[in-house]
Amino acid sequence: MTVIGKIPIFTNSRYADIIIKNFRFYQEKQSLxxxxxxxxxxxxxxxxxxxxxxxxxxxxxxxxxARELINTLRSDNRxxxxxxxxxxxxxxxxxxxxxxxEEGSHPQxxxxxxxxxxxxxxxxxxxxxxxxxxxxxxxxxxxxxxxxGIGNVFDIDVLEM
Numbered sequence: 001m002t003v004i005g006k007i008p009i010f011t012n013s014r015y016a017d018i019i020i021k022n023f024r025f026y027q028e029k030q031s032l033x034x035x036x037x038x039x040x041x042x043x044x045x046x047x048x049x050x051x052x053x054x055x056x057x058x059x060x061x062x063x064x065x066a067r068e069l070i071n072t073l074r075s076d077n078r079x080x081x082x083x084x085x086x087x088x089x090x091x092x093x094x095x096x097x098x099x100x101x102e103e104g105s106h107p108q109x110x111x112x113x114x115x116x117x118x119x120x121x122x123x124x125x126x127x128x129x130x131x132x133x134x135x136x137x138x139x140x141x142x143x144x145x146x147x148x149g150i151g152n153v154f155d156i157d158v159l160e161m
Contacts, residue, residue: 001044001062002102005088007081008041015069016141019044020154022065032057033157038123039141045123047110058105066100
């Protein structure tokens with residue numbers, strides 16, 4: 001999930017915490033399994049599953065978080081961000097003044113342990129590659145901290161293998 005225009009919204013924990021709160025809701029109330037994740041400044045990577053319709057769940061998650069984040073940004077008087085959310089909005093979208101997320105997602109079916117390990121390594125090393133931390137588990141908004149058993153902000157689901 002990428003913020004429209006790659007705007008760095010999640011540099012403030014107030015906004016990343018909205019994502020975490022919604023992760024919990026979808027885990028508890030909508031049967032979404034979240035195995036691995038990282039929240040970066042302008043995008044989120046997830047490895048998830050759902051027993052029925054992952055596409056619909058992700059669409060709902062994006063829609064709800066977009067409304068909640070836009071309302072919070074507006075109440076925080078983040079005018080320059082609101083301007084950019086309006087500026088980058090797709091022209092054909094007439095149902096809203098703003099657009100938060102880029103359209104679509106890039107789902108990939110993970111069919112082997114080798115592929116899973118590669119994806120998890122990529123996700124967890126995102127903050128390291130960006131020079132934000134030295135070790136993946138040092139990034140607050142990442143399942144790498146869960147795996148390392150240190151100060152996680154969100155309880156991931158255990159992947160049954």
